[in-house]
Amino acid sequence: MPVTEFSVSEKYKYQNGFNAYHETEAVEGALPVGANNPQKAPLGLYNEKLSGTAFTAPRHENQQSWLYRILPASAHAPFAPRENSTYNTNPENKPHERIHQIPNQLRWDPFDMDETVDWVHSLHLVAGAGDPIMKAGIGMFIYAAGKDMHEHEAFYSADGDFLIVPQHGVLDIQTELGRILVRPNEICVIPRGIRYRVTLPEGPVRGYILELYQNHFTLPDLGPMGSNALANSRDFQAPVASFVEDHDGQNTYTILSKFAGHLFAAEQKHTPFDVVAWHGNYYPYKYDLGRFNTMGSISYDHPDPSIFTVLTAQSDRPGTAIADFVIFPPRWLVAEDTFRPPWYHRNTMSEFMGLIHGQYDAKTGGGFQPAGASLHNIMSAHGPDASTHEKASNAELKPMKVGEGSMAFMFESCLMVGVTDWGLKKCAKVQSDYNAESWEPLKPHFKRPTPGKMLNDLPRGSDGKIGDKSQVPHWTS
Numbered sequence: 441m442p443v444t445e446f447s448v449s450e451k452y453k454y455q456n457g458f459n460a461y462h463e464t465e466a467v468e469g470a471l472p473v474g475a476n477n478p479q480k481a482p483l484g485l486y487n488e489k490l491s492g493t494a495f496t497a498p499r500h501e502n503q504q505s506w507l508y509r510i511l512p513a514s515a516h517a518p519f520a521p522r523e524n525s526t527y528n529t530n531p532e533n534k535p536h537e538r539i540h541q542i543p544n545q546l547r548w549d550p551f552d553m554d555e556t557v558d559w560v561h562s563l564h565l566v567a568g569a570g571d572p573i574m575k576a577g578i579g580m581f582i583y584a585a586g587k588d589m590h591e592h593e594a595f596y597s598a599d600g601d602f603l604i605v606p607q608h609g610v611l612d613i614q615t616e617l618g619r620i621l622v623r624p625n626e627i628c629v630i631p632r633g634i635r636y637r638v639t640l641p642e643g644p645v646r647g648y649i650l651e652l653y654q655n656h657f658t659l660p661d662l663g664p665m666g667s668n669a670l671a672n673s674r675d676f677q678a679p680v681a682s683f684v685e686d687h688d689g690q691n692t693y694t695i696l697s698k699f700a701g702h703l704f705a706a707e708q709k710h711t712p713f714d715v716v717a718w719h720g721n722y723y724p725y726k727y728d729l730g731r732f733n734t735m736g737s738i739s740y741d742h743p744d745p746s747i748f749t750v751l752t753a754q755s756d757r758p759g760t761a762i763a764d765f766v767i768f769p770p771r772w773l774v775a776e777d778t779f780r781p782p783w784y785h786r787n788t789m790s791e792f793m794g795l796i797h798g799q800y801d802a803k804t805g806g807g808f809q810p811a812g813a814s815l816h817n818i819m820s821a822h823g824p825d826a827s828t829h830e831k832a833s834n835a836e837l838k839p840m841k842v843g844e845g846s847m848a849f850m851f852e853s854c855l856m857v858g859v860t861d862w863g864l865k866k867c868a869k870v871q872s873d874y875n876a877e878s879w880e881p882l883k884p885h886f887k888r889p890t891p892g893k894m895l896n897d898l899p900r901g902s903d904g905k906i907g908d909k910s911q912v913p914h915w916t917s
């Protein structure tokens with residue numbers, strides 16, 4: 441079915457379209473007509489511009505929105521460091537907690553829930569590359585939380601865009617631009633700078649985050665597939681304007697900023713969620729992975745997994761992604777004379793995988809579990825585990841549905857991804873037997889042809905030349 445049947449019902453309205461130019465007003469007449477910056481904005485609101493790209497970025501990359509709000513975002517006291525000694529999501533800032541670049545294949549048991557913390561304090565950097573200070577690279581986080589953010593708090597990351605992949609629990613996200621409900625099998629992108637508050641209407645939550653320090657996510661080109669395939673533009677949902685009035689100075693609000701991997705806090709005497717209307721193409725959005733229009737082979741072999749790309753963020757080199765978000769959804773396999781799981785491979789790209797639910801069809805041995813993860817770094821060899829190879833090599837090649845009830849995903853990057861101290865040691869989830877369980881049991885199946893059939897054993901004539909051309913492929917003499 442092309443839509444996920446969620447156990448928790450939707451409760452908000454959205455406007456549809458990826459990178460579409462949206463406009464929305466919670467009160468009729470709040471949006472100015474024509475001018476973005478009138479001398480007096482309608483209804484006594486303030487004009488505010490939120491730019492997600494440089495002013496002069498090419499038109500097809502340019503992202504910005506105009507916000508019409510009760511008080512501008514700048515109306516707050518200065519930021520001060522908050523929990524500077526404990527909150528650190530950029531280990532490059534702390535040389536003794538640097539990211540470890542290692543060639544091992546890594547796999548993690550399911551990460552623990554933590555019901556003692558809220559969204560902001562649930563973020564654990566597992567792996568990453570680059571540096572938000574240079575707006576270069578990515579961070580990969582696990583979040584696990586059990587508490588709502590305080591009623592009078594809002595959080596934003598100045599470091600990058602958050603691509604949030606819930607594995608367990610529901611996120612109710614109040615953003616400046618409107619409200620979004622995100623459930624497992626949906627993803628959500630909150631661009632750099634947008635302020636939001638996360639509450640947990642169904643209890644504890646856990647999931648994965650890819651933070652993109654550079655550029656923004658976009659849809660992959662479809663090439664010969666044509667104009668509709670994979671994630672279709674119309675299925676991305678952006679919030680409609682929704683605001684709160686609390687400006688009498690009675691309540692103190694805290695704005696929390698993730699800035700170069702550290703946490704800062706500033707206070708203000710009014711709600712930050714007071715945007716009455718907005719228009720533009722820089723906004724948070726969500727997408728139901730059940731709507732992905734999966735493509736694949738209907739003859740033989742299977743395509744590269746790039747054919748399962750939902751969103752991509754390109755580097756300066758065309759076709760080479762700083763980050764691809766790739767999924768392995770339920771799908772039909774029909775290819776003839778084909779080893780149907782992924783091939784054994786070593787890639788110049790690095791691959792961080794997670795599992796939302798079910799069982800990933802390339803890893804049936806049981807070690808790759810929902811809420812766990814794996815990392816196959818640059819040129820680190822991997823592929824199906826021994827049991828999967830055995831089954832797939834002998835399977836009857838009839839049409840079959842794989843991944844039913846399952847959703848695995850991959851954050852793929854052209855960068856060498858390192859692992860933090862937390863990811864390698866403190867979380868205590870790294871499986872020491874990953875290779876022993878997956879690939880070391882692989883048995884050789886090679887059988888030497890009978891003598892006389894091998895190229896170098898062919899009978900030779902008295903002149904020393906091979907005598908039977910029919911036995912020699914690509915005969916050239």
Ligand SMILES: [Fe+2]
Binds near residue numbers: 791816
């Ligand atoms: Fe791979």
